[in-house]
Amino acid sequence: MRIAIMGSGGVGGYFGARLALGGADVTFIARGAHLAAMRQNGLRVESPLGDLHVANPQVTDAPATIGPVDLVLFSVKLWDTEVAARAVAPLIGPDTGVISFQNGVHKDEVLRRVLGERAVMGGVSYIAATIGEPGLIRHAGKLQKLVFGEYDGQHSSRAKAFLDACLSSGIEAELNADIRRAIWEKFVFLVGLSGTTTTIRKSIGPIRSHPQTRALLLDAMREVVAVGRAQGVALAEDFADNRLAFCDSLPAEMTSSMHHDLERGNRLEVQWLSGDVAERGRAMQIPTPVNRAIYDILALQASGNR
Numbered sequence: 321m322r323i324a325i326m327g328s329g330g331v332g333g334y335f336g337a338r339l340a341l342g343g344a345d346v347t348f349i350a351r352g353a354h355l356a357a358m359r360q361n362g363l364r365v366e367s368p369l370g371d372l373h374v375a376n377p378q379v380t381d382a383p384a385t386i387g388p389v390d391l392v393l394f395s396v397k398l399w400d401t402e403v404a405a406r407a408v409a410p411l412i413g414p415d416t417g418v419i420s421f422q423n424g425v426h427k428d429e430v431l432r433r434v435l436g437e438r439a440v441m442g443g444v445s446y447i448a449a450t451i452g453e454p455g456l457i458r459h460a461g462k463l464q465k466l467v468f469g470e471y472d473g474q475h476s477s478r479a480k481a482f483l484d485a486c487l488s489s490g491i492e493a494e495l496n497a498d499i500r501r502a503i504w505e506k507f508v509f510l511v512g513l514s515g516t517t518t519t520i521r522k523s524i525g526p527i528r529s530h531p532q533t534r535a536l537l538l539d540a541m542r543e544v545v546a547v548g549r550a551q552g553v554a555l556a557e558d559f560a561d562n563r564l565a566f567c568d569s570l571p572a573e574m575t576s577s578m579h580h581d582l583e584r585g586n587r588l589e590v591q592w593l594s595g596d597v598a599e600r601g602r603a604m605q606i607p608t609p610v611n612r613a614i615y616d617i618l619a620l621q622a623s624g625n626r
Contacts, residue, residue, distance in 0.1 A: 321485050322389040325349060326408050327396035328358070328379070330449035330577075331421050333457040335393065335466065335491060337365050340374045342489025347378040347386050349408075355381050357455025366452065367459035369490075388413035391482055394420040394431070395445075398592040401427055405434040412439050417478045419443035419468050423514075423577075424592040425507050441479065442499030443468040444506045450580065461571070465492040469499035504544075504553045509563045512541040514576040515594045515614040521579070525572025528564075536610060538564050540594070543608040547600045587624040590615055 321344050325336035328350040340346040340363075350358060358379045365372035380386065389411050396404045401422065412418070412435055419441045420427045431440045446465040452458035466486060470476050479495055486493035496502045516527050516537045527533045541560035548555045556562070581588050594611040601608035 321345065321391055321481055323347070323485070324383065324386055324389045324392045324408065324411050326383065326392055326394045326404055327400075328354065328363075329395065329451050330457055330459075331445050331447060332393055332395035333363060333451065334365055334367075334447060334449045334459055334464065335421075335445070335486075337363050337372050337374050337377075337457065338464075338489040338491050339485060340377060341372060342485065342491075344485050344489065345378075347380060347389075349381065349383050349386075350379055351381045353454040354451060355379060357453075361455050363457070364455060365457045365459060367464075368462050369459070369464065383407045384410040386411055389416060390478065392416065392418045394418055394427075395422060397587070398422055398424055398427065398589045399587065401430045402434060405431050409435060412436075415478060417441045417476075417482070419482075421445035421466065423507075423510055423589055424596060425503055426592050426596055428503075440471070441468055442471055442496075442503055444499075444502050446506075448574070450577070465494070467494045467496050467499070467502050469496040469502075471499060473497040498554065501554050504548045504555060505559070508541050508544045508548070508555070508559060509566065510576070511544045511593050511597055511611065512537050512560075512563065513567070513574075514578040514590070515540050515611065517575045517579040518582050518588070518590070519614055519617050521582070523573050523575045524567055524570050525574075528567050534564075537567065540610045540614065543601065543606075543611050544597050546606050547597055547604070547608065550604050550606055551600070581624075582618075582621055585625045588618060588622045590618045590622055594618075 323346045325332040325348045328348040363374040363377045418439045421443045444467045448460040483495050545555050545560045594614040597611040598608045
């Protein structure tokens with residue numbers, strides 16, 4: 321497969337490296353110091369599953385020079401979605417698939433508007449990976465999984481081809497016939513984890529152990545479930561309780577990428593996480609006081625402080 325990685329940070333860099341070493345024709349789209357380091361020293365990945373090195377990656381900051389591809393893996397920060405989507409438009413042929421592994425549920429609405437309904441597939445990533453330094457991706461833990469599929473539930477040839485590419489590259493992958501629900505299932509957990517760890521500024525361990533903050537975490541997730549069910553997503557009514565039990569199984573030191581961004585003074589994705597839940601709730605007259613409070617509490621940090 322010819323694959324373009326739009327956004328070569330933690331998610332795109334890690335899975336792109338595995339795909340490239342697994343035999344796929346991968347081009348990384350990057351910029352700045354990360355781009356320069358990849359050109360000079362290749363792309364390195366430090367992982368508990370074994371370190372990786374793509375010695376001579378195909379990398380560019382000009383997507384239009386790549387030409388049509390079979391698949392675009394889309395993993396830029398949420399505020400860059402529309403600009404990045406327009407940048408990859410020249411890569412889209414009649415059968416090209418675009419899979420966003422970004423956070424949130426708003427992402428694919430933007431991609432459809434820019435790139436058209438047919439191109440957009442749904443996707444969810446499960447991994448803790450960041451840029452450790454330019455040219456280096458650091459993978460924490462052993463979890464590294466991609467879930468994806470067509471929104472109409474069909475097992476298309478492009479979806480099956482990407483599944484084969486993932487499995488042959490050592491990526492745990494799953495083709496899902498109800499990808500909208502899978503995206504919302506992660507959204508429930510992500511909104512709870514990101515909102516509480518970032519406002520409380522602690523990892524999941526202390527939050528789940530204290531009765532008040534545990535209740536806050538559960539309430540934040542229950543609001544997401546209520547909004548999703550109101551929008552027709554097939555979430556079980558008690559799905560937030562299921563996710564709370566999942567939180568109990570996580571390493572106590574686990575936190576969220578938004579918490580990391582807050583600590584580094586970076587821009588936050590809160591507008592597309594708790595903020596999105598609050599806005600959807602307001603439009604449907606569903607109370608979302610916890611997520612509205614999280615969005616308001618983080619308002620002064622949302623644009624970063626650098």
